[in-house]
Amino acid sequence: MALLGCGVVGTEVVRLLREQADDLTARVGAPLELAGIAVRRMDRAREGVDPALLTTDAQGLVTSPDVDIVIEVIGGIEPARTLTLAAMKAGKSVITANKALLASDGETLFAAAREYGADLYYEASVAGAIPLLRPLRESLVGDHVHRVLGIVNGTTNYILDQMDSRDAGFNEALEEAQALGYAEADPTADVEGFDAAAKAAILAQLAFHTHVTAADVHREGITEVTAADVAGAKAMDSVVKLLAICERVPSATGSGDGEAGAGGDGATGGNGATGGDGAAAGDGAAAGDGAAGEPGARNGRGVSVRVYPAMIPRSHPLASVREAYNAVFVEAESAGSLMFYGAGAGGAPTASAILGDLVAVARNLVGGTPGPVEVTYAQLPVLPMGETTTRYYIQLDVADRSGVLATVAELFARHDVSIQAVRQVGFGDDAQLVVVTHRAPDAALAATVESLRGMEDVREVASVMRVEGDEQP
Amino acid sequence: MALLGCGVVGTEVVRLLREQADDLTARVGAPLELAGIAVRRMDRAREGVDPALLTTDAQGLVTSPDVDIVIEVIGGIEPARTLTLAAMKAGKSVITANKALLASDGETLFAAAREYGADLYYEASVAGAIPLLRPLRESLVGDHVHRVLGIVNGTTNYILDQMDSRDAGFNEALEEAQALGYAEADPTADVEGFDAAAKAAILAQLAFHTHVTAADVHREGITEVTAADVAGAKAMDSVVKLLAICERVPSATGSGDGEAGAGGDGATGGNGATGGDGAAAGDGAAAGDGAAGEPGARNGRGVSVRVYPAMIPRSHPLASVREAYNAVFVEAESAGSLMFYGAGAGGAPTASAILGDLVAVARNLVGGTPGPVEVTYAQLPVLPMGETTTRYYIQLDVADRSGVLATVAELFARHDVSIQAVRQVGFGDDAQLVVVTHRAPDAALAATVESLRGMEDVREVASVMRVEGDEQP
Numbered sequence: 001m002a003l004l005g006c007g008v009v010g011t012e013v014v015r016l017l018r019e020q021a022d023d024l025t026a027r028v029g030a031p032l033e034l035a036g037i038a039v040r041r042m043d044r045a046r047e048g049v050d051p052a053l054l055t056t057d058a059q060g061l062v063t064s065p066d067v068d069i070v071i072e073v074i075g076g077i078e079p080a081r082t083l084t085l086a087a088m089k090a091g092k093s094v095i096t097a098n099k100a101l102l103a104s105d106g107e108t109l110f111a112a113a114r115e116y117g118a119d120l121y122y123e124a125s126v127a128g129a130i131p132l133l134r135p136l137r138e139s140l141v142g143d144h145v146h147r148v149l150g151i152v153n154g155t156t157n158y159i160l161d162q163m164d165s166r167d168a169g170f171n172e173a174l175e176e177a178q179a180l181g182y183a184e185a186d187p188t189a190d191v192e193g194f195d196a197a198a199k200a201a202i203l204a205q206l207a208f209h210t211h212v213t214a215a216d217v218h219r220e221g222i223t224e225v226t227a228a229d230v231a232g233a234k235a236m237d238s239v240v241k242l243l244a245i246c247e248r249v250p251s252a253t254g255s256g257d258g259e260a261g262a263g264g265d266g267a268t269g270g271n272g273a274t275g276g277d278g279a280a281a282g283d284g285a286a287a288g289d290g291a292a293g294e295p296g297a298r299n300g301r302g303v304s305v306r307v308y309p310a311m312i313p314r315s316h317p318l319a320s321v322r323e324a325y326n327a328v329f330v331e332a333e334s335a336g337s338l339m340f341y342g343a344g345a346g347g348a349p350t351a352s353a354i355l356g357d358l359v360a361v362a363r364n365l366v367g368g369t370p371g372p373v374e375v376t377y378a379q380l381p382v383l384p385m386g387e388t389t390t391r392y393y394i395q396l397d398v399a400d401r402s403g404v405l406a407t408v409a410e411l412f413a414r415h416d417v418s419i420q421a422v423r424q425v426g427f428g429d430d431a432q433l434v435v436v437t438h439r440a441p442d443a444a445l446a447a448t449v450e451s452l453r454g455m456e457d458v459r460e461v462a463s464v465m466r467v468e469g470d471e472q473p
Numbered sequence: 474m475a476l477l478g479c480g481v482v483g484t485e486v487v488r489l490l491r492e493q494a495d496d497l498t499a500r501v502g503a504p505l506e507l508a509g510i511a512v513r514r515m516d517r518a519r520e521g522v523d524p525a526l527l528t529t530d531a532q533g534l535v536t537s538p539d540v541d542i543v544i545e546v547i548g549g550i551e552p553a554r555t556l557t558l559a560a561m562k563a564g565k566s567v568i569t570a571n572k573a574l575l576a577s578d579g580e581t582l583f584a585a586a587r588e589y590g591a592d593l594y595y596e597a598s599v600a601g602a603i604p605l606l607r608p609l610r611e612s613l614v615g616d617h618v619h620r621v622l623g624i625v626n627g628t629t630n631y632i633l634d635q636m637d638s639r640d641a642g643f644n645e646a647l648e649e650a651q652a653l654g655y656a657e658a659d660p661t662a663d664v665e666g667f668d669a670a671a672k673a674a675i676l677a678q679l680a681f682h683t684h685v686t687a688a689d690v691h692r693e694g695i696t697e698v699t700a701a702d703v704a705g706a707k708a709m710d711s712v713v714k715l716l717a718i719c720e721r722v723p724s725a726t727g728s729g730d731g732e733a734g735a736g737g738d739g740a741t742g743g744n745g746a747t748g749g750d751g752a753a754a755g756d757g758a759a760a761g762d763g764a765a766g767e768p769g770a771r772n773g774r775g776v777s778v779r780v781y782p783a784m785i786p787r788s789h790p791l792a793s794v795r796e797a798y799n800a801v802f803v804e805a806e807s808a809g810s811l812m813f814y815g816a817g818a819g820g821a822p823t824a825s826a827i828l829g830d831l832v833a834v835a836r837n838l839v840g841g842t843p844g845p846v847e848v849t850y851a852q853l854p855v856l857p858m859g860e861t862t863t864r865y866y867i868q869l870d871v872a873d874r875s876g877v878l879a880t881v882a883e884l885f886a887r888h889d890v891s892i893q894a895v896r897q898v899g900f901g902d903d904a905q906l907v908v909v910t911h912r913a914p915d916a917a918l919a920a921t922v923e924s925l926r927g928m929e930d931v932r933e934v935a936s937v938m939r940v941e942g943d944e945q946p
Binding site: 020024129138317348349355356 | 608612827
């Protein structure tokens with residue numbers, strides 16, 4: 001076995017291999033031996049790592065006859081891509097935590113795994129130690145997943161949690177996250193949603209057995225989330241979270257999922273998180289039955305994969321995910337609503353996920369056959385954001401003039417967007433209108449906001465935020 | 474493939490096999506054909522089931538050359554035991570949802586699987602569709618699990634949830650659960666904790682790689698949970714849940730976990746469930762490091778496996794599990810705290826778990842090698858309840874006389890039980906004392922309660938309940 005990279009995760013993997021050697025041997029049925037560790041620079045001190053194992057010749061290590069399993073924790077596209085491909089071509093099985101590589105060029109990696117009969121495991125690439133890929137890949141493989149809704153980036157969840165619990169502003173919360181080591185000096189990958197988008201692509205591909213890359217994912221970060229947005233969410237008994245959303249988009253005739261929406265609304269009526277969402281999922285399953293026997297209807301028009309900050313009701317299980325934790329909510333036809341929760345990052349949790357894959361891959365080697373390979377037979381189209389149906393929360397500074405509400409309502413109607421609720425806040429010059437819509441095509445909602453900006457009676461569109469977590473698409 | 478039993482779950486499996494045929498074929502890489510369905514009586518009408526598949530000759534079916542996979546959903550010990558053993562002896566792989574059989578005689582089944590090289594999968598036996606066994610068996614196989622804490626029986630959770638949310642009495646809540654079909658006419662298996670105990674045995678065996686049967690599990694049901702207990706929990710900002718608890722009991726020297734306890738206390742200080750529990754788990758990991766290299770210390774004195782109603786803080790993720798839902802909290806050395814949540818029972822969810830196993834087993838057959846077999850190499854002792862450390866909540870009707878508190882406190886001290894908090898409720902003849910202890914051997918706590926009953930100043934021990942979900946053992 002060879003290790004590529006020896007940073008925070010790598011040193012943790014080395015530590016666990018040493019400490020759990022006896023247990024691992026018993027669980028695999030054979031000892032696991034670390035043949036070498038490829039690093040960029042030899043001169044750095046690495047606690048608990050035998051210097052004799054270190055080498056800068058990564059290429060030589062991954063093709064060495066002493067190596068049958070390669071663990072890649074370098075991260076980034078190159079040289080990780082070249083090295084993992086070389087390893088599989090040489091018949092080695094690969095375990096990687098590299099979400100960026102998987103989400104950008106996974107197809108090439110999966111093809112190599114198939115061609116050379118190598119295992120390619122990557123549980124650690126999404127949500128750290130939370131068992132998520134294996135359940136999607138194996139436990140739910142006999143089911144029909146409707147939707148995956150998750151908090152998959154700890155940094156942004158910490159920032160949004162601080163904004164919600166301490167009324168902190170974005171910059172203040174970001175600086176605190178950086179001071180605590182939750183956010184990097186350059187936080188772009190996290191706060192702009194690139195990290196979450198890569199994970200969303202990986203989750204969507206597994207959930208829907210269809211090819212999805214990070215480039216297919218509609219991505220919006222949290223840098224523009226304001227204290228006003230967070231306050232608005234509070235007033236709605238909701239909370240702002242950066243969500244990764246993967247869902248099937250039912251065909252126009254797929255009214256079944258609409259019914260599930262009714263269940264969803266019920267959920268927000270105060271059933272409590274679990275009961276409510278259970279109800280929604282139940283309806284979803286019922287809806288699925290309705291579509292039974294028509295694979296077209298079952299698969300719908302395609303899939304939507306997106307990452308953006310959105311309001312979710314405090315009654316939703318994801319709303320209670322605090323600090324830097326991750327949680328992913330899965331809605332399947334038969335299984336109903338499932339949630340997976342835990343630490344989404346960090347050296348130890350990520351190493352735990354890698355060791356789980358390591359034992360599986362080692363058992364496959366002992367047994368003599370590789371594990372399941374990715375199947376993306378469905379090939380469903382990934383729909384553009386404009387065609388995805390979402391709900392909007394819109395807060396408007398308006399002139400407190402009689403008839404304003406009528407004009408505003410008329411404008412929504414013109415865009416064929418139906419309103420779920422309108423609330424007036426404040427009076428006179430402080431008058432504000434809060435509008436929450438039902439689901440409508442995102443393009444129609446965006447166009448509505450544009451028109452509102454042009455309205456004479458609308459002084460300012462103070463806040464616009466999508467609403468998730470209740471109605472089904 | 475053969476199906477044994479065609480009740481609620483069985484008919485659902487048949488339905489899914491038909492509806493998802495195309496998807497399943499694509500995911501397995503070969504078609505799945507149902508060769509026959511063994512039933513006790515032919516005369517019952519079964520919707521959507523081809524009568525031509527039905528047979529009463531179960532023995533003949535499981536040994537038929539047309540069958541390579543047997544799905545057992547009969548339930549109970551016999552004839553399920555004889556049939557699954559016959560199937561494996563004939564080289565067939567078995568998928569079962571039979572928790573009673575696995576928990577009573579799992580060793581025999583696992584031994585048969587090993588001897589005949591057959592697969593034995595049973596994800597559906599615990600918590601319905603919630604992927605739980607596979608994560609424990611595979612994802613966390615490279616980690617060191619400290620504790621599994623779960624709500625694994627939907628019926629009792631529904632009853633306790635009603636008692637908490639509507640102040641219903643036990644009998645009233647039970648009748649409602651029966652009316653809604655959550656509880657059976659004879660609710661004994663659920664309300665007396667037998668069902669939960671079987672699941673606890675299965676979870677403990679997987680988590681600790683050690684042999685545990687239902688008989689090893691300390692079991693207390695919820696029939697004696699009173700409105701007073703539930704009210705007392707409310708006053709403590711806690712909720713009563715029937716918990717299945719599997720935990721390692723650290724050796725006397727294992728002070729590390731004590732530190733983790735400190736983290737746990739912090740958690741109850743209002744960090745919020747996720748943050749707090751994360752902190753506790755973090756400390757747990759640190760403690761683990763301390764014990765590194767001494768497998769003895771790592772494994773502790775043994776394991777404790779128990780099922781009883783207990784108070785957990787409302788801030789704990791398990792506290793928000795409503796109605797008939799299930800959730801299991803897993804604390805591992807490296808992975809930290811993980812939670813799995815979803816529908817724990819029902820035809821469709823159980824069938825979903827069975828189909829997940831079916832695809833895995835079918836892929837193993839296509840690949841030509843069986844999946845991982847159970848390894849119970851650790852052989853840790855299951856400790857008697859008396860040696861397990863727990864915490865008690867005790868409510869006393871006392872004479873409102875000066876010095877009562879001192880006498881009571883002195884009695885706790887004599888039993889070497891340290892008190893975390895004391896609160897006096899009411900005055901004069903209504904005076905009550907509420908005492909919450911720190912962790913102590915359960916035997917010492919029980920003895921303390923006995924002595925309290927004998928005290929002159931104690932009119933009545935109004936409520937005794939264990940407290941879980943914060944301090945580590």
